Amino acid sequence: MIDAYFIHLLILIGIYLILGISLQLSLGYGGLLNLGHIAFFGIGAYAFALLSLHGFPFALSILVASIISALFGWLLSIPTNKLKGDYLALVTLGFSFVVYAVLLNWTSFTGGAFGLANIPRPSFLSDNFSFLLFVYVIAIISYIFISRICGTRFGKLIEAIRDDELAARSLGKKTLKIKSWGLVISAFFAGLAGSLFASYITFIDPSSFTLTTLIPILLIVIIGGLTSLPGTVLATIVVVLIPEPLRFLGFSSSVIGPLQQILYALLLLVIIYYKPRGFYGKIDLE
Amino acid sequence: MDIFLQLLINGLVVGSIYALVASGFSLIYSTNKFVHFAHGGVIVLSSYFLYWVSAILGWDFYVASFLTILFATLLGYCLNKTFYQPLRAKKASNSVLLVASVAILILFQSLALLLFGADVKTIALPLSNHSINIGGAFITPLQIIIILVSLLLFFALRLLMQRTKIGKAMRAVADNKEVAEILGISAERIYGTSFAIGSAIAGIAAILVSLEQNITPLMGTSLIIKGFTGSVIGGIGSVPGAIVGSLFLGLAENFGTWFVSAGFKDAIAFILLFLFLLIKPQGLFGNKNNQK
Numbered sequence: 001m002i003d004a005y006f007i008h009l010l011i012l013i014g015i016y017l018i019l020g021i022s023l024q025l026s027l028g029y030g031g032l033l034n035l036g037h038i039a040f041f042g043i044g045a046y047a048f049a050l051l052s053l054h055g056f057p058f059a060l061s062i063l064v065a066s067i068i069s070a071l072f073g074w075l076l077s078i079p080t081n082k083l084k085g086d087y088l089a090l091v092t093l094g095f096s097f098v099v100y101a102v103l104l105n106w107t108s109f110t111g112g113a114f115g116l117a118n119i120p121r122p123s124f125l126s127d128n129f130s131f132l133l134f135v136y137v138i139a140i141i142s143y144i145f146i147s148r149i150c151g152t153r154f155g156k157l158i159e160a161i162r163d164d165e166l167a168a169r170s171l172g173k174k175t176l177k178i179k180s181w182g183l184v185i186s187a188f189f190a191g192l193a194g195s196l197f198a199s200y201i202t203f204i205d206p207s208s209f210t211l212t213t214l215i216p217i218l219l220i221v222i223i224g225g226l227t228s229l230p231g232t233v234l235a236t237i238v239v240v241l242i243p244e245p246l247r248f249l250g251f252s253s254s255v256i257g258p259l260q261q262i263l264y265a266l267l268l269l270v271i272i273y274y275k276p277r278g279f280y281g282k283i284d285l286e
Numbered sequence: 287m288d289i290f291l292q293l294l295i296n297g298l299v300v301g302s303i304y305a306l307v308a309s310g311f312s313l314i315y316s317t318n319k320f321v322h323f324a325h326g327g328v329i330v331l332s333s334y335f336l337y338w339v340s341a342i343l344g345w346d347f348y349v350a351s352f353l354t355i356l357f358a359t360l361l362g363y364c365l366n367k368t369f370y371q372p373l374r375a376k377k378a379s380n381s382v383l384l385v386a387s388v389a390i391l392i393l394f395q396s397l398a399l400l401l402f403g404a405d406v407k408t409i410a411l412p413l414s415n416h417s418i419n420i421g422g423a424f425i426t427p428l429q430i431i432i433i434l435v436s437l438l439l440f441f442a443l444r445l446l447m448q449r450t451k452i453g454k455a456m457r458a459v460a461d462n463k464e465v466a467e468i469l470g471i472s473a474e475r476i477y478g479t480s481f482a483i484g485s486a487i488a489g490i491a492a493i494l495v496s497l498e499q500n501i502t503p504l505m506g507t508s509l510i511i512k513g514f515t516g517s518v519i520g521g522i523g524s525v526p527g528a529i530v531g532s533l534f535l536g537l538a539e540n541f542g543t544w545f546v547s548a549g550f551k552d553a554i555a556f557i558l559l560f561l562f563l564l565i566k567p568q569g570l571f572g573n574k575n576n577q578k
Binding site: 033035079080085086087089090091094095097098101102104105107112210211212214215218222254255257258259261262264265266268269272273276284285286 | 373376393
């Protein structure tokens with residue numbers, strides 16, 4: 001039988017994989033430096049938690065939570081459609097601050113700093129091994145879906161817009177609409193990952209959806225290499241497992257948290273300096 | 287009327303704290319032209335440095351304050367030399383520098399958390415013990431000092447940018463880097479100088495914030511977000527604008543509590559940030575050339 005802790009790590013890898021490939025769609029393929037990804041993850045997690053705490057069935061809650069997240073992606077895309085580069089990064093970052101402030105302060109609805117506890121998990125997923133299988137089924141479906149749409153006309157178009165928006169527009173392509181769709185689909189899968197996270201952990205609070213959590217997700221996409229989905233899979237495994245040796249060195253858990261963050265931040269700095277294209281990246285971060 | 291006066295005072299005090307953060311940040315932005323979020327990280331490490339020297343080593347507070355400003359200056363200068371300059375040399379885009387600065391912010395906060403733990407630290411000075419009553423509203427001597435320091439910075443930085451040789455060189459690089467370099471101004475040196483001056487102001491901010499509020503590892507993020515918001519409102523890249531924008535932000539947050547519950551102060555700030563970025567990206571006082 002597989003060790004319980006190992007199962008936990010595998011589930012995290014599955015959830016981060018969905019987050020990574022969905023960010024790959026907006027950041028890699030779309031070239032949109034979207035720092036609001038963590039907010040969509042949070043919106044999905046909270047929407048799922050609130051729906052299932054109010055008695056909605058599991059599958060419906062996941063679907064609706066992902067759609068709510070996608071709707072926010074659409075809303076964010078309306079004002080940000082014409083922005084690019086670091087300016088877009090700042091607005092999307094601002095969006096994630098607004099979402100965080102609302103999660104933290106709308107106490108009657110989101111539970112505020114105490115978060116939401118006892119999020120129900122359906123009986124067929126009550127043990128972690130079956131949850132693991134469930135996460136991987138979803139992760140594989142998400143992977144196939146995203147790699148398929150990146151291969152279609154839509155994928156080619158969004159890459160063309162990333163490389164030269166003016167040229168794409170002069171060929172009569174509806175660039176704004178395509179970029180919106182990129183963000184919407186990306187937000188949908190981030191929301192899906194958030195739902196899985198909430199139902200797995202069964203407790204969420206706003207602190208899981210801050211800048212600190214954004215670092216490993218960015219790291220996954222950059223280490224994997226922009227526009228490389230197989231690279232993202234490899235990077236997810238590396239990023240989730242890399243702090244694990246810390247646990248075996250006998251540090252206390254209050255030390256492991258900050259050490260892990262330091263490790264991720266340093267790794268991100270080293271990667272963008274020495275190997276900015278990661279494992280299999282084809283383009284640079286603009 | 288009492289409530290109005292108290293909100294006005296609270297708004298000015300909070301706005302002045304934001305202004306302390308925003309002025310250094312904005313000074314660095316004006317020449318370097320990228321968003322240095324790690325400015326918040328410099329403030330966190332400087333605050334803990336002050337705590338370490340004055341509370342743990344037990345040195346005189348004023349000596350410790352002086353050392354803190356020195357520490358912040360060096361930290362900012364080295365940060366530029368070790369992280370940003372090599373990235374610039376590789377022609378990294380502004381987006382890459384932004385990602386690097388977020389990573390450095392998280393790095394510094396985690397370092398503070400690792401070294402000093404998550405519990406709140408305080409530095410006590412008699413300055414904040416008694417309040418002065420002004421027409422029914424209360425203000426502490428420390429808060430008066432905070433407002434005065436931010437006003438002083440407003441004039442000092444204006445003077446620095448307009449009148450001194452280094453200030454003129456900084457404006458030249460900010461305006462047109464290539465032409466400035468042809469005229470013999472080393473852009474890298476100006477970048478280094480603005481990091482040093484901006485971070486020295488971060489040191490001053492760290493001292494006053496440590497006295498007025500508590501020291502926590504996560505204060506860096508919240509301070510830089512507010513300082514950044516103040517700079518955007520005032521016109522990013524304009525140092526006096528950043529100070530006025532920050533005061534505006536402090537007042538807007540506090541008077542906003544008349545309409546929504548106090549917990550939503552942060553939401554007010556972020557919504558302002560969001561609106562300014564989208565609708566008026568050049569801010570209240572920024573010139574059009576600074577906008578992207």
